[in-house]
Amino acid sequence: MTDKRILSALPDRAVIVIRLMVGGVFVSEGLQKFLFAAELGAGRFLKLGLPYPDFLGPFVGATEIICGIAVLVGARVRLAVIPLLVVILTAIATTKWPMLRDHGFWAAAHEGRADFCMLTGLVFLLLKGSGMWSVDCARSKRYDSILRDGDVQE
Numbered sequence: 001m002t003d004k005r006i007l008s009a010l011p012d013r014a015v016i017v018i019r020l021m022v023g024g025v026f027v028s029e030g031l032q033k034f035l036f037a038a039e040l041g042a043g044r045f046l047k048l049g050l051p052y053p054d055f056l057g058p059f060v061g062a063t064e065i066i067c068g069i070a071v072l073v074g075a076r077v078r079l080a081v082i083p084l085l086v087v088i089l090t091a092i093a094t095t096k097w098p099m100l101r102d103h104g105f106w107a108a109a110h111e112g113r114a115d116f117c118m119l120t121g122l123v124f125l126l127l128k129g130s131g132m133w134s135v136d137c138a139r140s141k142r143y144d145s146i147l148r149d150g151d152v153q154e
Contacts, residue, residue: 012129012132015125015132015133019071019074019125022084023070023071025114025118026065027064027068028068029064029068030065033060042056042058060087063083063087064087068080071084073134074130074136074137075130075136076136077134077136078126078130081125082126084118084122085119088115088119088122092112092116092119095115096108096112099112
């Protein structure tokens with residue numbers, strides 16, 4: 001391997017790694033809000049003092065599942081990331097911010113590491129998009145082909 005290859009920026013195929021991490025975590029968390037509603041869904045939202053926990057728990061869970069799957073397959077990733085940003089920022093504000101205030105930086109940093117990784121991954125995907133190995137890329141190539149050839153085939 002040459003130094004040029006090692007030091008160069010490779011095509012955005014590696015975006016799939018971030019998509020798999022972020023999408024996988026959100027799908028898993030969304031499913032758990034249904035499977036363990038008393039601990040991780042409506043019951044947790046009630047404990048946190050959030051309004052309408054019986055609605056909010058399933059709503060957030062469904063949002064995490066639907067948007068997480070979109071991120072996993074690379075479909076409309078930039079749009080799917082926006083509701084997930086709202087979810088993760090709300091989670092940080094309602095759980096990690098009080099911990100920072102009450103227990104200090106290190107306790108909040110330890111407990112919030114996954115949330116901050118998800119936040120960073122979401123911001124990355126918002127800025128970068130879905131990458132080469134995605135439904136978005138396949139759709140874009142098909143659209144470009146239609147524009148180039150003028151041939152619309154369903």
